[in-house]
Amino acid sequence: MATLLLFFLLAVSVVSADEDAFIGVNIGTDLSDMPSPTQVVALLKAQSIRHIRLYDADRALLLALANTGIQVTVSVPNEQLLGIGQSNATAANWVARNVIAHVPATNITAIAVGSEVLTALPNAAPVLVSALKFIHSALVASNLDSQIKVSTPHSSSIILDSFPPSQAFFNRSWDPVMVPLLKFLQSTGSYLMLNVYPYYDYMQSNGVIPLDYALFRPLPPNKEAVDANTLLHYTNVFDAVVDAAYFAMSYANVTNVPIVVTESGWPSKGDTSEPDATLENANTYNSNLIRHVLNNTGTPKHPGIAVSTYIYELYNEDLRPSSVSEKNWGLFDANGLPVYILHLTGAGTVLANDTTNQTFCVAKSGSDSKMLQAALDWACGPGKVDCSPLLQGQSCYDPNTVVAHATYAFNAYFQHMAKSSGTCDFKGVATITTTDPSHGSCRFPGSAGKNGTLINGTSLAPSSNSTSSGCLSLYFGGGGSFTNSVIMGVLLFSVVLL
Ligand SMILES: *[C@@H]1O[C@H](CO)[C@@H](O)[C@H](O)[C@H]1NC(C)=O
Ligand SMILES: *[C@@H]1O[C@H](CO)[C@@H](O)[C@H](O)[C@H]1NC(C)=O
Numbered sequence: 001m002a003t004l005l006l007f008f009l010l011a012v013s014v015v016s017a018d019e020d021a022f023i024g025v026n027i028g029t030d031l032s033d034m035p036s037p038t039q040v041v042a043l044l045k046a047q048s049i050r051h052i053r054l055y056d057a058d059r060a061l062l063l064a065l066a067n068t069g070i071q072v073t074v075s076v077p078n079e080q081l082l083g084i085g086q087s088n089a090t091a092a093n094w095v096a097r098n099v100i101a102h103v104p105a106t107n108i109t110a111i112a113v114g115s116e117v118l119t120a121l122p123n124a125a126p127v128l129v130s131a132l133k134f135i136h137s138a139l140v141a142s143n144l145d146s147q148i149k150v151s152t153p154h155s156s157s158i159i160l161d162s163f164p165p166s167q168a169f170f171n172r173s174w175d176p177v178m179v180p181l182l183k184f185l186q187s188t189g190s191y192l193m194l195n196v197y198p199y200y201d202y203m204q205s206n207g208v209i210p211l212d213y214a215l216f217r218p219l220p221p222n223k224e225a226v227d228a229n230t231l232l233h234y235t236n237v238f239d240a241v242v243d244a245a246y247f248a249m250s251y252a253n254v255t256n257v258p259i260v261v262t263e264s265g266w267p268s269k270g271d272t273s274e275p276d277a278t279l280e281n282a283n284t285y286n287s288n289l290i291r292h293v294l295n296n297t298g299t300p301k302h303p304g305i306a307v308s309t310y311i312y313e314l315y316n317e318d319l320r321p322s323s324v325s326e327k328n329w330g331l332f333d334a335n336g337l338p339v340y341i342l343h344l345t346g347a348g349t350v351l352a353n354d355t356t357n358q359t360f361c362v363a364k365s366g367s368d369s370k371m372l373q374a375a376l377d378w379a380c381g382p383g384k385v386d387c388s389p390l391l392q393g394q395s396c397y398d399p400n401t402v403v404a405h406a407t408y409a410f411n412a413y414f415q416h417m418a419k420s421s422g423t424c425d426f427k428g429v430a431t432i433t434t435t436d437p438s439h440g441s442c443r444f445p446g447s448a449g450k451n452g453t454l455i456n457g458t459s460l461a462p463s464s465n466s467t468s469s470g471c472l473s474l475y476f477g478g479g480g481s482f483t484n485s486v487i488m489g490v491l492l493f494s495v496v497l498l
C-alpha cells in the first residue's frame with residue numbers, strides 16, 4: 001500500500017527538464033578589505049562566473065554589473081523583512097529602488113526574500129509569504145514577473161526525517177508558512193531555494209556520516225545508502241538532502257516546483273575542533289560539486305533534472321564572527337587570488353583558474369623504494385632532468401625522501417617530454433595527477449605557481465579509508481522521532497548498531 005502510494009507519487013512528480021544546471025557564487029561582503037565593485041566584476045569575468053547571489057541589493061555593485069550579462073539574484077536582508085511583509089507600499093518601494101532602477105542593464109533574475117527566515121528570524125515568519133506576494137505584485141505591475149523569480153532560501157534543517165529521503169517532510173510547525181509558500185512558488189513558476197551543507201551534516205554526525213560520502217568521493221557499493229522505500233541509491237549527502245526536499249514537497253502535494261541550491265560549500269580552514277576544514281577537503285567538495293551540477297546529473301529521484309547551485313562563497317570573509325571556519329568558505333582571498341585551484345577537468349568553462357590542462361607526474365604511493373631510487377637515478381642521469389633543485393640547501397631538497405625527490409624528477413621529465421604518453425611510467429612507479437605537488441618555495445615544472453593553494457599529496461587516488469564501520473543498511477524502519485538532516489547519517493548507518 002505504502003509502496004504503491006510512493007510509486008504513484010514518483011510517477012506523477014514532474015519537474016521540468018528543459019534547462020541546463022548552472023553554477024553560481026554567493027558574494028558575502030564581510031571583509032576588512034572588501035574589493036571594489038569594479039574589482040569584484042573583474043574577478044567574476046576572469047573566472048567566467050555567470051551567476052551570482054548578493055545578500056542585499058548594493059547599488060554600486062549592481063551598477064558595476066550592468067551590461068556584463070551576469071545573472072544576479074538580489075536579496076531582501078532579514079532586517080528589512082518585517083517592513084516589507086507588512087506593507088505593500090514598502091515592498092513596491094524596495095522593488096523600485098533596488099530592481100527597477102537597474103534592469104534591464106543589470107540582469108536581475110531573482111529576488112531572495114530574507115535568508116533562512118524560519119530558523120534565523122522566526123518572528124518574521126508570519127509575514128514571510130506576504131512579503132513574497134507584495135514583492136511579486138510589484139514585479140507584476142512593472143511587467144517583470146516573468147523574468148524575475150521571487151523565492152526565499154531555507155535551511156535544510158526545516159526538513160525532518162531526511163533519511164531515507166522518501167520519508168522526509170517539512171517541520172509541521174511551519175505548515176502555516178510552508179503550505180502557502182509552496183503554492184505561491186507553484187503558481188508563479190518559481191523554485192524552492194535551499195541551502196545544503198554536507199559539511200555541517202558531517203560535522204554534527206559525530207563520525208557517523210563518512211567523510212567520503214559528504215565529499216562526493218566514491219563509496220564501495222556496499223556502503224552506498226539505499227532508500228528502502230524507493231530502492232534509490234545515494235552516493236553523496238548533497239543528493240540525499242535535495243531529494244528529501246523533493247519528497248517533503250510532494251507530501252505537501254506540490255510536485256512541480258524545482259529546487260535551486262542557494263548555498264553549498266566547504267571551509268578550507270578551521271580551528272582544532274574543525275579538523276576537516278582543510279584546503280584539500282574544500283577543493284575536493286567544491287570541485288566534485290561543480291562537476292556533479294554541471295553534468296546535469298540530477299538526483300536519484302529526478303535524474304537529469306537541473307539542480308543549479310550557488311557556491312558559498314566567492315571571498316573569504318575575515319570579519320565573520322565566531323569560528324575560524326566561518327571566515328574560510330571562500331574560493332578567493334581579498335586580492336582575488338584563488339585559495340586553492342579547483343580540479344575541474346571536463347567541467348566546462350566556469351572558474352577559469354582550474355587545472356584542466358595542468359597535469360603532473362608523481363611517484364605512485366606504495367611503490368618499492370629501490371625501484372623509485374633506480375628511476376630517480378635514471379631521470380637525473382640518462383633522462384637529462386635538471387635535478388639541481390634537489391641538492392642540499394636548494395628549494396626542493398626538503399623533504400629529503402626518495403618519494404619526494406623521485407616525484408620532482410619524474411614530473412620534470414614528464415613536463416620536458418611535453419607530457420607525451422608513456423613518459424610518466426618509470427616501470428610502473430609513476431602516475432599522473434592533477435594536484436600540483438609544488439610546496440613552499442619548491443615550484444614544480446608545469447605549475448601555475450599559485451601560492452598557498454597546494455597540498456602535499458602525491459596521489460589523487462580517492463581515499464579508500466573510510467570513517468564508517470561495516471556495511472550499510474537497507475533498513476529504515478521506524479522514523480518519526482528523528483529530527484533533521486544531521487540525523488540522516490545516524491539513520492543511515494544505524495544498522496551497524498542494530
Ligand atoms: C538575462 O538572463 C536571462 C536568463 O538567462 C536571459 O534570457 C536574458 O537574455 C539576459 N538578459 C540580458 C540583458 O543579458
Ligand atoms: C500591492 O501593490 C501592487 C502594485 O504594486 C498592486 O497591484 C496590488 O494589488 C497590491 N496588493 C495589495 C494586497 O494591496
Ligand SMILES: *[C@@H]1O[C@H](CO)[C@@H](O)[C@H](O)[C@H]1NC(C)=O
Nearest residue numbers: 175178179250251252253254
Ligand atoms: C495532500 O493531499 C491529500 C489528499 O488529497 C490530503 O489529504 C492532504 O491533506 C494534502 N496535504 C496538504 C499539506 O495539503
Ligand SMILES: *[C@@H]1O[C@H](CO)[C@@H](O)[C@H](O)[C@H]1NC(C)=O
Nearest residue numbers: 291292293295296297298304
Ligand atoms: C554525468 O552524468 C552521467 C549520466 O548522465 C552519469 O553516468 C555520470 O556518472 C555523471 N558524471 C558525474 C561526474 O557526475
Ligand SMILES: *[C@@H]1O[C@H](CO)[C@@H](O)[C@H](O)[C@H]1NC(C)=O
Nearest residue numbers: 043046336337338352353354
Ligand atoms: C586566475 O585568476 C586570476 C585572477 O584571480 C587571473 O588574473 C588569472 O589570469 C587567472 N589565471 C588563469 C589561468 O585563468
Ligand SMILES: *[C@@H]1O[C@H](CO)[C@@H](O)[C@H](O)[C@H]1NC(C)=O
Nearest residue numbers: 348349352354355356357358
Ligand atoms: C587546454 O588545452 C587545449 C589544447 O591544448 C586547449 O584547446 C584548451 O583551450 C585548454 N584549456 C584551458 C582551460 O586552458
Ligand SMILES: *[C@@H]1O[C@H](CO)[C@@H](O)[C@H](O)[C@H]1NC(C)=O
Nearest residue numbers: 337440441442449450451452
Ligand atoms: C609566493 O611565494 C613566493 C616564494 O615562496 C614568495 O616570494 C611570494 O611572496 C609569494 N607571493 C604571494 C602573493 O604570496
Ligand SMILES: *[C@@H]1O[C@H](CO)[C@@H](O)[C@H](O)[C@H]1NC(C)=O
Nearest residue numbers: 278279280399454455456457
Ligand atoms: C603538509 O606537510 C606538512 C609537513 O610534512 C604537514 O605539517 C602538513 O599538515 C601537510 N599539509 C597537508 C595539507 O597535508
Ligand SMILES: *[C@@H]1O[C@H](CO)[C@@H](O)[C@H](O)[C@H]1NC(C)=O
Nearest residue numbers: 122160171172173174483484
Ligand atoms: C520544528 O520547528 C519548531 C519551531 O521552530 C521548533 O521548535 C522545533 O524544534 C522543530 N522541530 C524539530 C524536530 O526540529
